[in-house]
Amino acid sequence: RKEVEQDPGPFNVPEGATVAFNCTYSNSASQSFFWYRQDCRKEPKLLMSVYSSGNEDGRFTAQLNRASQYISLLIRDSKLSDSATYLCVVNSPRAGGSYIPTFGRGTSLIVHP
Amino acid sequence: ETGVTQTPRHLVMGMTNKKSLKCEQHLGHNAMYWYKQSAKKPLELMFVYNFKEQTENNSVPSRFSPECPNSSHLFLHLHTLQPEDSALYLCASSQVDIYQVAYGYTFGSGTRLTVV
Secondary structure, three states: OOOEEEOOOOEEEEOOOOEEEEEEEOOOOOEEEEEEEEOOOOOOEEEEEEOOOOEEEOOEEEEEEOOOOEEEEEEOOOOHHHOEEEEEEEEEEOOOOOEEEEEOOOEEEEEEO | OOOEEEEOOEEEEOOOOEEEEEEEEOOOOOEEEEEEEOOOOOOEEEEEEEOOEEEEEOOOOOOEEEEEEEOOEEEEEEEOOOHHHOEEEEEEEEOEOOOOOEOOOEEOOOEEEEEO
8 A cells, every 4th residue: 555645636627616635644653744736847835734623724624534544635616726736745654763754646636617 | 035946947968967956945944855756656755854964765776866065955966867867856845843743845946857
């Protein structure tokens, strides 16, 4: 099983739709979770951190489910400008007690008029 | 300057050349990273430096040689690369705690490398 898995999509949705992505991780000792957005041929940019209590930023809601080892991202009222690849990032533990960031391969979202 | 800056933005090099990629962060972060992103593949972590010490080498071939002279600068020295090394090379920085758990990563714009 891969350390961090995402459905690559693409998710093709109309403007105004609500869309949700999940990201599963294999190591239950993982800490610190994030969603990043990457536009074509650009660098990833932080969208939001993911907390156990869940967090919301405008149209975006992120949730962490430690029991089932996944994080989710919900986008409400999709805009054309939301079209991008959404990457989940998990801080995975390594031998010796350190953590390293592991990226999923990303979920492609296409919002159409 | 603010954030993370990478130079050059584009690089074309022959297989016998030696070149270096440069990354500089202006965020006061204590950790820096090199990532490789190939087409249709996830981001691959190459190297991690915490407080200027290399803490991770993710089985990267020796033709890639990192250097971290201080906590703000990171280099990736390249020599005798192969065409399959062509990719986007991204530098990132973060602030990590005593357990090396990071609180977000800031990326540079990347260097798009083509090996001919």
